[in-house]
Amino acid sequence: MFVVSAAVIVLFVLGTLVFQSQAARFFSWLLPAIIGAFDWFFLSAGNVFVLFALLLVFLPVGRVRLGGPDAKPEFSYLGWFGMLFAAGMGIGLMYFGVSEPLSHFGAALDGPVVDGDGLRSDAAPLGGAAGDAMAARDLAMAATIYHWGLHPWAIYAVVALALAFFGYNHGLPLTLRSAFYPILGDRVRGWWGHLIDVLAVFATLFGLATSLGLGTTQALAGFNLLYGWGTGGLAAVVLIGVITLLAVVSLVRGLDRGIKVLSGVNMTLALALLLAVIVIGPTGEILATAARGALAYGANFVPLAMPLGREDTGFSHDWTTFYWAWWVSWSPFVGMFIARVSRGRTVREFVVCVILIPTLLSIVWMAAFGGTAISQTIADTTAPVAAAAQEVMFFRMVEQFPFSPVLSLAGIVLVLVFFVTSSDSGSLVVDTITAGGKEDVPTSQRVFWATLEGVVAAVLLLVGGTGALDALRAMTVSTGLPFTLVLLAMCYSIWVGLWAAVRERTSVGPQAE
Numbered sequence: 001m002f003v004v005s006a007a008v009i010v011l012f013v014l015g016t017l018v019f020q021s022q023a024a025r026f027f028s029w030l031l032p033a034i035i036g037a038f039d040w041f042f043l044s045a046g047n048v049f050v051l052f053a054l055l056l057v058f059l060p061v062g063r064v065r066l067g068g069p070d071a072k073p074e075f076s077y078l079g080w081f082g083m084l085f086a087a088g089m090g091i092g093l094m095y096f097g098v099s100e101p102l103s104h105f106g107a108a109l110d111g112p113v114v115d116g117d118g119l120r121s122d123a124a125p126l127g128g129a130a131g132d133a134m135a136a137r138d139l140a141m142a143a144t145i146y147h148w149g150l151h152p153w154a155i156y157a158v159v160a161l162a163l164a165f166f167g168y169n170h171g172l173p174l175t176l177r178s179a180f181y182p183i184l185g186d187r188v189r190g191w192w193g194h195l196i197d198v199l200a201v202f203a204t205l206f207g208l209a210t211s212l213g214l215g216t217t218q219a220l221a222g223f224n225l226l227y228g229w230g231t232g233g234l235a236a237v238v239l240i241g242v243i244t245l246l247a248v249v250s251l252v253r254g255l256d257r258g259i260k261v262l263s264g265v266n267m268t269l270a271l272a273l274l275l276a277v278i279v280i281g282p283t284g285e286i287l288a289t290a291a292r293g294a295l296a297y298g299a300n301f302v303p304l305a306m307p308l309g310r311e312d313t314g315f316s317h318d319w320t321t322f323y324w325a326w327w328v329s330w331s332p333f334v335g336m337f338i339a340r341v342s343r344g345r346t347v348r349e350f351v352v353c354v355i356l357i358p359t360l361l362s363i364v365w366m367a368a369f370g371g372t373a374i375s376q377t378i379a380d381t382t383a384p385v386a387a388a389a390q391e392v393m394f395f396r397m398v399e400q401f402p403f404s405p406v407l408s409l410a411g412i413v414l415v416l417v418f419f420v421t422s423s424d425s426g427s428l429v430v431d432t433i434t435a436g437g438k439e440d441v442p443t444s445q446r447v448f449w450a451t452l453e454g455v456v457a458a459v460l461l462l463v464g465g466t467g468a469l470d471a472l473r474a475m476t477v478s479t480g481l482p483f484t485l486v487l488l489a490m491c492y493s494i495w496v497g498l499w500a501a502v503r504e505r506t507s508v509g510p511q512a513e
Contacts, residue, residue: 001194002434002445005201009452013459031474035321038481042324043307043316045484046151052491053154053351056161061498062348064505066161067168073344077353079264080341084358093148093270093365094415095214098393100147100319101370102377102385104140107315109133123314126303137374141293142300144370147319148362149297151305152327153355155487159335160342161350162490165497168343175433176200176332176486182496183489196486197433200332203483204433205453206475207329208426212457214391215419216240221391222412226405237458243416244454247423251446262421269414273407274368280401281372289371294363322473325480328487336429347498373397423450 016023056062065071073080107124109131125143129135162179172178177193184192216236223229250262278286310316342350373393376383385396398407427450435445 001197001201001436004194005198005430005434006448006452008198009202009205009456013452013455016459027474030478031322032317034325034474034477034481035317039313039317039321040307042321042328042480042484043305045328045488046155046324047305047307048488048491049154049158050150052495053157053355056498057348057351060502062346062351064165064169064347064498064501066164066345066347066350067343071168071344073342075341080353081267081357084338084354092211092214093362094394094411094418095218095391096144096148097365097369098373098385098397099390101140101144101366102373102393103390104143104315105136105374105377106386108136108139108143123318124312125315125319126300126312133378137289137371137378138292138296139300140374141289141366141371142296143304143315143319144366145293145297145359145363146301146304147323148366149359150355151324153358155324155327155331156334156338157351157354158487158490158494159331160338160354161347162494163336163339164342164350165347165494165501167339169501170497173436174336174339175436176336179490180493182493182500199479199483199486200433201430203329203331203479204333204426204430205456206479207326208333208422208453209457210326210473210476211330211422212240212243212419212453213461215415215422216243216457216461218391218394219412219415219419221389222395222408222415225392225395226408226412233462236461240454240458240461243419244423244450246416247420247427247450247454248447250420250424251427251450252443262417262424266414266417266421269410269417273410273414274365276407276410277368277372277398277401280403281368282375285375286368286371289374290364290367293367293371297363322477325477325484326473328480328484329476331483331487332433333426333429336432337425369394369397376400423453426450426453 104125108128110124110128125139129139159176159179163174163176166172166178166181167174170178170181172181175197177188177196180193180196181188187193188196216239220229220235220239229235304320338354342354345353373385376397377386380386383396384399385393388396394411395408398404398411401407427446430449430453431446434449
């Protein structure tokens with residue numbers, strides 16, 4: 001597993017560097033090709049994951065405890081939530097927290113537009129709310145929460161639950177192939193299992209590379225605004241190198257002294273920045289935006305989730321389809337990490353906490369950052385944030401606040417710490433997969449994967465040129481597509497395994513909850 005996965009990825013990196021112009025053209029073709037052909041599939045699969053996860057809460061299988069009836073949680077709720085938050089969203093919340101709600105607001109406010117050739121622009125979610133600022137704000141928040149709410153966390157929950165249940169309750173290795181034992185039996189130890197794990201490695205690595213690329217562009221943009229640093233390819237490579245080195249240090253320190261500590265720092269700094277924006281910013285409008293956004297999310301949930309017959313294909317292609325592929329590509333990494341820290345939780349407790357609590361945090365986060373940017377734009381259509389590039393929107397938004405240099409620097413530090421936790425958590429997971437589920441592997445292997453993640457992100461940023469982020473997105477979508485099929489099969493496997501556990505529990509009498 002280690003040799004095959006590492007060799008294929010190294011060959012990909014070398015081929016991309018040698019054939020840079022051809023690779024750039026390939027990436028520019030790949031992204032729209034997959035999204036245009038498989039948008040309905042990604043949206044349909046996302047709906048299946050949400051319905052499946054929520055169904056488990058209300059069925060008797062929800063009483064099954066991960067690790068057996070006598071298992072006890074290893075971490076407190078606060079420590080558990082901190083690791084979920086840091087690993088599950090991280091850099092994305094910082095990059096899209098301002099830019100996505102504001103982008104949807106602008107598109108919704110403009111509504112469908114017909115250009116000189118008579119072509120209709122359908123980038124506005126659900127057709128927009130032309131001319132009505134309040135309706136456009138609500139629709140923008142609904143669309144944003146839809147992308148950061150139940151669906152992504154349901155995807156993570158499916159993978160994490162499968163790994164935790166078959167790993168802790170059945171003693172199988174903590175790797176993706178183990179989740180398919182009810183379907184494949186002993187064949188999980190052969191080539192079918194190898195194929196599943198290799199797909200998981202590819203999905204994880206390229207999903208992480210996308211996040212690291214986004215974090216790099218945002219951190220460089222912030223440093224450039226504050227200190228006049230460059231934002232070119234060399235600066236990106238240097239920053240990726242520094243952060244990868246920090247991730248390696250964290251990996252060497254281990255889970256308890258490295259990732260857990262950094263996750264606590266993440267949670268503390270993120271909450272401090274969130275509270276600062278709420279208190280310094282338009283507090284009343286932020287709270288109202290959160291409440292109205294949550295209601296709008298509920299009211300528009302079904303139209304936003306419809307996979308077919310949509311007029312807003314520009315919105316669903318550019319945003320939803322990419323997001324679902326991104327979350328799927330992150331799911332082996334986040335799912336395995338969640339599984340490793342969730343022993344002792346019941347299935348019901350696990351699903352409720354993994355899906356609902358992060359969704360509530362995402363609503364508040366998007367309302368604070370995105371809602372503030374929308375308020376600034378409504379008050380002044382020429383506000384700096386309105387015309388800013390995506391990667392600098394956060395910094396333009398906090399420019400209007402007292403202590404803006406401090407807030408900007410805190411934002412950069414938070415991006416970088418998220419960067420480190422994502423890299424070292426991902427390296428830990430990839431190493432576990434390629435080691436067949438073993439956790440006591442040489443530290444040098446984890447260092448290798450952390451280094452390779454940084455190299456992939458740097459290469460895709462350099463080769464992609466002006467379309468660097470599209471190159472990262474293209475690889476995320478291409479690896480997310482086949483792995484979505486794996487996750488759908490995983491749902492069936494979980495179903496079979498949990499009901500077998502319930503029947504066994506019934507036959508031997510009640511067990512302790």
